[in-house]
Amino acid sequence: MFEYILRLLPALLSGLEVTLKVFFLTLVISIPLGILVALGRLSKIKPLVFLVELYIWVMRGTPLLLQIVVIFFGLPIVGITFDRFPAAILAFVLNYAAYFGEIFRGGIESIDKGQYDAAKVLGFTPAKTFTRIILPQMIKIVLPSVANEVITLVKDTSLVYVVGLGELLRAGKIASNRDASLVPLIVVGVFYLALTAVLTAVFQKLEERYSYFQ
Amino acid sequence: MRKSLKTAVILMLVLILGMISLVGCSNEAAKQEALEKETAQQEPAAQEDSFEKIKAKGKVVMGLDDTFAPMGFRDENNKIVGFDVDLAQEVFKRNDLELVLQPIDWTMKEAELNAGNIDMIWNAYTITEERKEKVAFTKPYLDNRQVIVTLEGSDVKSKSDLAGKKVAAQTGSSAVDAMNTEPELVKSFDGGEPVLFDTNNEAFMDLEAKRVDAVVADEVLARYYIKQKGADKYTILDEDFGDEEYGIGFRKQDKKLLEMVDKTLDDMRKDGSYDLIYEKWFGK
Numbered sequence: 454m455f456e457y458i459l460r461l462l463p464a465l466l467s468g469l470e471v472t473l474k475v476f477f478l479t480l481v482i483s484i485p486l487g488i489l490v491a492l493g494r495l496s497k498i499k500p501l502v503f504l505v506e507l508y509i510w511v512m513r514g515t516p517l518l519l520q521i522v523v524i525f526f527g528l529p530i531v532g533i534t535f536d537r538f539p540a541a542i543l544a545f546v547l548n549y550a551a552y553f554g555e556i557f558r559g560g561i562e563s564i565d566k567g568q569y570d571a572a573k574v575l576g577f578t579p580a581k582t583f584t585r586i587i588l589p590q591m592i593k594i595v596l597p598s599v600a601n602e603v604i605t606l607v608k609d610t611s612l613v614y615v616v617g618l619g620e621l622l623r624a625g626k627i628a629s630n631r632d633a634s635l636v637p638l639i640v641v642g643v644f645y646l647a648l649t650a651v652l653t654a655v656f657q658k659l660e661e662r663y664s665y666f667q
Numbered sequence: 668m669r670k671s672l673k674t675a676v677i678l679m680l681v682l683i684l685g686m687i688s689l690v691g692c693s694n695e696a697a698k699q700e701a702l703e704k705e706t707a708q709q710e711p712a713a714q715e716d717s718f719e720k721i722k723a724k725g726k727v728v729m730g731l732d733d734t735f736a737p738m739g740f741r742d743e744n745n746k747i748v749g750f751d752v753d754l755a756q757e758v759f760k761r762n763d764l765e766l767v768l769q770p771i772d773w774t775m776k777e778a779e780l781n782a783g784n785i786d787m788i789w790n791a792y793t794i795t796e797e798r799k800e801k802v803a804f805t806k807p808y809l810d811n812r813q814v815i816v817t818l819e820g821s822d823v824k825s826k827s828d829l830a831g832k833k834v835a836a837q838t839g840s841s842a843v844d845a846m847n848t849e850p851e852l853v854k855s856f857d858g859g860e861p862v863l864f865d866t867n868n869e870a871f872m873d874l875e876a877k878r879v880d881a882v883v884a885d886e887v888l889a890r891y892y893i894k895q896k897g898a899d900k901y902t903i904l905d906e907d908f909g910d911e912e913y914g915i916g917f918r919k920q921d922k923k924l925l926e927m928v929d930k931t932l933d934d935m936r937k938d939g940s941y942d943l944i945y946e947k948w949f950g951k
Contacts, residue, residue, distance in 0.1 A: 464745040526778045617771040617779075619733070624741075630868050631736045633895045 454636075461628055461637050468624030469644060474538075475610045475620065479545040480603065486546065487553025488588075494558050505554075512551035518612050520544045525616045541613040549606060556598045560591035593663040600656040607648050621645070718923035721786060726765045727924070729755055730785030733770040734866075737891040737948050738791040750887075750948040751789050754808070757940060758931045777801050780918060787924070788916035791887065793841050803919045805929045807912030812886040813845040815904040816893070818874060823881055826906045830855035832880035835870040838863040842883040845908035867892065875900075883908055890949060 493505040512520070525540040535543060564587055572582040611622040619627075625641035628634075721727050731739040731751065739749040747768045759766045771779045776792075779785045780802060793811070794804050817823045823832060834856050836842040846853050846861060853860060862879055864870040870882045871892050882889070886907075893901045917925045935941040 460743050464741060464743065467745055522775075526775065526782060529782055615772045615775065617730075617769060617775075619770055623734070624745075626866075627734045627741045628743075630734045630866060631740050631742070633868055633871065633892050635872070 457632075457636065458640055461640055464624050464628060465621065465637070465640060465644065468619055468621040471613070471618055472607075472610045472621040475541060475545060475613055475618075476607060478542050479549055479606060479610075482542075483546045483549035483553055484599075486550035487557050490550050490554025491557035491561055494554060495561060509551045509555060512548050513555075517544065517548050517609060518615060520548055521612060521615055537616045537618055541616055541618060545606075545609070549602065552602055553599070556595050556602065557591060559598075560595040561587060563594055564590055593665075596656065596660050596663060600652070603656070604649055604652055607652065608645065716920055716923050717783075717786070717918070718921065718927075721764065721924065725763075726767050727759055727787070728767045728769050728785045729787055729789050730769050730771045730776060730779050731788075731790035732773040732776075733768075735773075735790055737887065739768075739789075750809075750944065751791065753944045753947065754932075754935075754941070755789055757935060757944065758928055761931050761934070762927055776916075780916065786917070786921070787928075791885065791913050792916050794912050794914040795841075798916065802916035803921065803925055804914035804916055805925055805932070807914050808932055809887070809913040811911050811913055813842050813883055813908035813911070814886045814889050815907060816871075816874065816882045816884065816889050817880065817902050817904065818877070819900055819902050821880060821902065823904070825904065826852065829881060831857055833857045833862055833878070834881045834883060835862040835864060835873050835879040836883045837867045837870060838865060840867075840884070841911060842885065842908065845911075846883055848909065871896070887949065894950075 490505055490509070493501050494509070496502055496505075521541055521544040524544045525535065525537065528535065528540075568586060569582060572586050577585065610620055613620050614623045621641055621644055625637045628637035731747070733739060733741055733747055735749075737749055738751040739747060742748045747770070752768065756766055769779075769785050771785065773790075776788045777798075780788055788802065791809075791811075792798075794807060798804070815823075815826065815829070823829060829852065834846075836846065843861060843863070857880075861883070862870075862873070864873065867882070867884050867888050870879070870884065873879045874882050875896075884892075886903075889903065893903070915925075915928060917928075932941070
C-alpha cells in the first residue's frame, strides 16, 4: 500500500503544481484588484458605482465554472482568444476580486468617520489617509473573512479541469480510473487538508500580528 | 425564456469585456488588432480545409479525455498512453506530423474542436447520428459492444435474468442509451431504471460491494477493469445490449486530414501493425 502511494506521488505532485499556480496567481492579482473594487463601490462617481455593482452581481451571481467556460469558449466568438491557463486565471481573478471587494468594502465602512476628519486636521492627503490610516485597520478587520475566501479558493482551483488543465483532483481521478481504486482520491484529500492546515496557520500568525489592541 | 437567456449571456460578455478594459489587461490598439486578426481567421476557418496550415506547422493536435483508461489515460509517470494514443502516434509518424496530445474536458469536446483548439477528437468516440451533425467521422476503427458484467457465480446468466435485479451504468454513457432501446427490460429492473454512477469505476466498485447485480459498459472498458481486478472475479455474459463503433471526429471542412487518417489506418490494418497495437492493449 505504502509503495503504491509512493508511485502515485509524481503524477499528483505535478497536479499540485498546477493547483498551486492557479491559487497563488489568483490571490496575488485579485487582492489588490479587490481593493480597487471596494474603492469603486464606495466612490462618489455614480456611473462607476453602478458598473462595479453590476460586475459584483454577475461575478457572485453565476457559477465560477460557467464564468471559466464563457471566458475560454465564449470570448473567442467576439474576437478575444486566451490560452487555457490565462483564461482560467482571468476567470478566477475576476470572480475572487468581486468577493474580496465586498469584504474590503465592509472593512472600510466599519472604520469610524471621525478618523477621516482627524486625518484632515493633521494635514493628511486623502490618499495618505487611506494608505496610512484606513487600510491598516481594514486589514485587521477583514482578516478572518479573507482567510475563509482563501481556503475556499484552494478547493475551487479544481474547477480548471473544464479547460483541460490537469490539476490535483483531476490527477487523482486519472489514477483512480486507471487503477480501479479509491486510494488516489483519498491521497488527494490529504493533500488538500495539508494545504488548508498551512493556510490556517499562516492566517493565525497574521491575526496575532495584527492584534495590537489586546 | 430563450431570449432572456441570450440577453443574460450577452450582458455577461459585455461585463467581462468591460472589466478587461477597466483592469487594463489589454489596451485599445492591441484589442482592435486581436479582433481584426480573429475575424480574419474565423471567416475562412468556417469553410476552409486546415490541412495546409497543419502541414506548415508540422503538428496536429489530438483532443482526449486523459481519465479514460485504456483508450487514453496517464500512466504512473504521468505520460499519456493508451490504445488510441498508440494508434494515433503511428498514424501521424507515417505522415511526418508531430502529434500533440491535448487533455480536454469530455463534455466540451465539440466546442474545443470547432474553436480550433484541437484538430480532432480521438478517444473511444462513438459514432452517433447526433454527433454526425456536428463533426465528420472517419471510417469505424474499432468495434465495441455494450456488455453485461456480473460477479462470478451470479445467478444472472442471460439478459432476461436481469428482471428484478439492480443494474448499474455510467451517467450519459452509450450503455444507458443502449439499455433504453429495450424499455420493457429496463422497467423490469429493481427500481425500474438503472443505477447511474459518475464513472464506470464506481459502477464496478458497487458491483463488487454486491449492492448491484450487474454493470452494463463498453466492452473495451469492461475488459480493462476486469484485467485490473482479476479475471476470475467477473463474468461477461454472452448476450449484450448491441454493437457500436468508434470513429475519429474532425471538423467538417477538414476532409483532407480525415482522408489521410482513413488511408493510413487501412494501411496499418493490412501490414499488421494495427493488430500489434490491439494485442498490446486488449490481448488476443
